[in-house]
Amino acid sequence: MNFAGTQKVLVADDDIVNRQVLSDLLKPEHTVLLAKNGEQALERAARHLPDLILLDVVMPDMDGYEVLRRLRADAQTAHITVIFISGLGRPEDEANGLKMGAADYISKPFNETVVMARVAMHLQMVRQRRMLEHLAHVDGLTELANRRRFDEVYEAEWQRSRRSGRPLSLALLDIDAFKQYNDHYGHPAGDRALRAVARTAASGLRRPADLAARYGGEEIVLLLPDTEAAQAQQVVSCICAAIVDLQIPHEASGVAPVLTVSAGGATLNSAAPETCSELFSAADTLLYQAKKSGRNRVEWRLAV
Numbered sequence: 001m002n003f004a005g006t007q008k009v010l011v012a013d014d015d016i017v018n019r020q021v022l023s024d025l026l027k028p029e030h031t032v033l034l035a036k037n038g039e040q041a042l043e044r045a046a047r048h049l050p051d052l053i054l055l056d057v058v059m060p061d062m063d064g065y066e067v068l069r070r071l072r073a074d075a076q077t078a079h080i081t082v083i084f085i086s087g088l089g090r091p092e093d094e095a096n097g098l099k100m101g102a103a104d105y106i107s108k109p110f111n112e113t114v115v116m117a118r119v120a121m122h123l124q125m126v127r128q129r130r131m132l133e134h135l136a137h138v139d140g141l142t143e144l145a146n147r148r149r150f151d152e153v154y155e156a157e158w159q160r161s162r163r164s165g166r167p168l169s170l171a172l173l174d175i176d177a178f179k180q181y182n183d184h185y186g187h188p189a190g191d192r193a194l195r196a197v198a199r200t201a202a203s204g205l206r207r208p209a210d211l212a213a214r215y216g217g218e219e220i221v222l223l224l225p226d227t228e229a230a231q232a233q234q235v236v237s238c239i240c241a242a243i244v245d246l247q248i249p250h251e252a253s254g255v256a257p258v259l260t261v262s263a264g265g266a267t268l269n270s271a272a273p274e275t276c277s278e279l280f281s282a283a284d285t286l287l288y289q290a291k292k293s294g295r296n297r298v299e300w301r302l303a304v
């Protein structure tokens with residue numbers, strides 16, 4: 001993941017001169033978006049998810065305080081860093097802005113060098129926060145989501161499925177005879193194979209809400225929200241076939257001359273509701289069955 005790209009700054013100010021001055025200052029280093037009122041600021045923030053918003057406090061119709069309140073109320077924009085930039089220069093105005101959740105407060109008339117320095121510092125903090133979030137959610141070896149991330153997303157998707165009555169499919173995928181692979185080719189080769197399997201699993205998922213995560217060891221979990229059993233089974237079967245197509249030699253496998261995987265999957269349906277862990281156990285049991293009945297296959301529970 002690249003954290004070094006250009007960052008986006010939204011400037012929201014009703015005064016055209018201020019917008020222009022700030023835009024000219026920031027443009028050489030950042031992508032600048034402009035809004036001339038509160039409504040526009042909210043719309044652009046939701047659409048472009050900027051890294052930072054320079055938000056004027058005193059604007060007609062909707063002031064900066066209200067814009068900040070609405071940004072915080074929407075999960076999508078709640079974490080965007082906001083700096084108030086305001087003609088209200090009393091200490092209590094500044095304290096109030098910070099109390100509301102702004103990261104900083106700059107009084108007008110502003111000094112251009114100070115604005116640039118503060119923007120740079122906050123953007124650096126945004127970058128660092130993103131890196132930490134990435135490290136907390138991504139498995140270092142495979143670059144898939146890690147177990148912690150999976151647990152969060154699974155719980156949220158399970159809740160969503162229960163509320164909406166839409167199906168939720170879950171599959172566990174496990175490399176066959178991976179111990180023998182490591183023993184035969186060595187652990188570094190095992191790591192490379194695991195990365196290749198992970199990449200293939202991730203690229204076999206097409207929808208933005210689908211998730212592939214490393215559940216542990218050589219086990220990958222696939223989450224397919226809003227996907228019926230037959231459709232999910234097909235996606236997972238395609239992934240397993242694509243892994244065989246990698247043609248990674250596995251001379252020590254009793255299953256095939258190349259690396260294979262087994263998978264077990266199940267779908268939550270509203271007719272027979274299950275808990276998160278029941279659905280997971282169902283997929284796990286089917287993975288066990290796939291292993292027992294010869295490996296290199298997908299077992300799916302078509303009906304509860």
Ligand SMILES: Nc1nc2c(ncn2[C@@H]2O[C@H](COP(=O)(O)OP(=O)(O)OP(=O)(O)O)[C@@H](O)[C@H]2O)c(=O)[nH]1
Pocket residue numbers: 141174175176177178179180182186187188189190191194216217218291295
């Ligand atoms: N190279 C490598 N190996 C790993 C990693 N995580 C787990 N493994 C290995 O995966 C192997 C899993 O072994 P088992 O649970 O016996 O399963 P298996 O040999 O694949 O046999 P079946 O699953 O029954 O087909 C162990 O030897 C682990 O050391 C990893 O990150 N890198």
